[in-house]
Amino acid sequence: MRSSTPTEPRFLPTELGLVEAVETVGLPVRLTVCDGKVYTLWKPLVDRLRQESPVITVAGGETAKSLPTARRLWKKLWQYRIDKGQAVLLIGGGSVLDLGGFCAATWKRGVPFISVPTTFIAQIDAAIGGKTGLNFKEGKNLLGVYAQPVAILGYRGFLETLPKPEVRGGWAEAIKHALIVGGDLWEKLQGVSFKEPPSMELLAELAAVKVNIVRQDPYEEKGLRHVLNLGHTLGHVWETLSLRTERPLSHGEAVAIGLLQEGYLSLPPAALEALRTLMERAGLLNPLPDFTWKAWEKALLQDKKIRDGQLRMPLLQAIGQVKVDSLPIQALREATRWYRQEVRP
Ligand SMILES: NC(=O)c1ccc[n+]([C@@H]2O[C@H](COP(=O)([O-])OP(=O)(O)OC[C@H]3O[C@@H](n4cnc5c(N)ncnc54)[C@H](O)[C@@H]3O)[C@@H](O)[C@H]2O)c1
Structure with missing residues (x-):
């Protein structure tokens, strides 16, 4: 309706x-x-x-x-x-x-x-x-x-x-919601056990994040809903590239990699470290699938609009603060290298 x-x-x-x-x-x-x-x-x-x-x-x-x-x-x-x-x-x-x-x-x-x-x-x-x-x-x-x-x-x-990868994938989206709003919800995630799905109360709180964003932009006319794509620009790349491998990543697992790599592009160091620690505790620091840079770029540009070599995407200024901005592809490549060399060699 x-x-x-x-x-x-x-x-x-x-x-x-x-x-x-x-x-x-x-x-x-x-x-x-x-x-x-x-x-x-x-x-x-x-x-x-x-x-x-x-x-x-x-x-x-x-x-x-x-x-x-x-x-x-x-x-x-x-x-x-x-x-x-x-x-x-x-x-x-x-x-x-x-x-x-x-x-x-x-x-x-x-x-x-x-x-x-x-x-x-x-x-x-x-x-x-x-x-x-x-x-x-x-x-x-x-x-x-x-x-x-x-x-x-x-x-x-x-x-x-639910199978374990689906639970882990759910936690990745939960972390995304908490990154968008920050505050209490972010603090709450610091204390949860990621082995189990959340309590009913926490599920309701996480769902409310999406309801509130959608309410402000129900038909995606104002660009506000775009913040929900946090982590998804690079997340989609890893989801696509892992499809043909022995261990395909679930959607959420791929988004988790995207969240951290995109965090690297815009978060202050202490916030980035906090995100990396949380992801590690949630078992979401998966190794990258084998890839060539050519396939990486093809997957990145699959459904994205690129203007003057820049990609528009939501980026975290701080935990709880998202801004849609433009970045050169080179920056995303850099974030991928960082993850491969320093997070999950
Ligand atoms: N409409 C939207 O706003 C929106 C937002 C996010 C994602 N999506 C879409 O959602 C889809 C992914 O949904 P999903 O992650 O829920 O996965 P899914 O619906 O594909 O289910 C994943 C797996 O879990 C199984 N499963 C479902 N419930 C189960 C249960 N209770 N116990 C055991 N197994 C169970 C399914 O059979 C399936 O094998 C994608 O197509 C994505 O595009 C839509």
């Missing part, structure tokens, strides 16, 4: 609370789209949530966000004659929510959907902000619309079955 107010997530402490929250949305659930792995791991809970609606399972990961998968979903929306008086329930990580949100938003110009995010990243980031979409050809999220779910219902329990 095109609304300029972002839907705020509600976190429920128990399975029963989550089931009741879906019921109290006030729309009958007529179709459920669920991440296949989540359905296997959480079948009894999903079966209670779906209110006897048919369930379509979709494999998580980037392949979910494709036209053939979307076509499969649209066919079901047609088959079950879904209309505006009913809701589609989406249960999964960012990929299933991006896909399901896009299909619901484009079906009959938009039918209501409820999002139940099941990954750390989805609970604090992907489920929030109304961006839905599919990948097209080589490009991520090239097809997309803004659409707000009628409800976003978080349940921390889901995170207990």
Whole structure:
């Protein structure tokens, strides 16, 4: 639904609370789209949530966000004659929510959907902000619309079955949120255990960072939402370059490298050291995948606009202070060398 107010997530402490929250949305659930792995791991809970609606399972990961998968979903929306008086329930990580949100938003110009995010990243980031979409050809999220779910219902329990790299990746995005706002949230992260997903209270606090940013710039017209791309300029490079290696980095793990390298470009030394220490404690100082500078530059420029050899990107002036600025590619190359020589030789 095109609304300029972002839907705020509600976190429920128990399975029963989550089931009741879906019921109290006030729309009958007529179709459920669920991440296949989540359905296997959480079948009894999903079966209670779906209110006897048919369930379509979709494999998580980037392949979910494709036209053939979307076509499969649209066919079901047609088959079950879904209309505006009913809701589609989406249960999964960012990929299933991006896909399901896009299909619901484009079906009959938009039918209501409820999002139940099941990954750390989805609970604090992907489920929030109304961006839905599919990948097209080589490009991520090239097809997309803004659409707000009628409800976003978080349940921390889901995170207990997440694979470790997904938990670590979630922490990288959590650190990004804390770098953007600084203050209390940054201090809180100094004391957490990174072995486990955060408490429900901390999840809610992290999610609120995104809600607040989106509220100020819901359709990305003022450039304010761009701060959420902190760490992603170089992060995307490492995600792409690691894809063809034996140990591909999860999105969040790649973003963590990007956050530190981009921090090197603009943070004062003491703040940079604090970030490096936190990343180390979170197990996020991964070695760089093998790469050639030619492949590095190709990955860097893939979807970026470059003007007079300068790249526009969000940069940290201090912890809690982000500014969008332009930098020459040479500076990013320097940050990569620094990481390779001094952080993770
Ligand atoms: N719309 C947005 O604003 C936004 C923001 C950030 C990211 N995204 C998108 O989100 C996607 C990534 O989402 P993600 O990181 O949540 O990953 P994902 O949805 O691809 O899920 C990652 C893996 O975890 C599995 N999984 C999901 N929940 C689980 C659970 N509770 N227990 C065990 N396994 C579980 C999935 O099957 C999958 O294998 C990307 O496509 C990205 O572009 C969107």
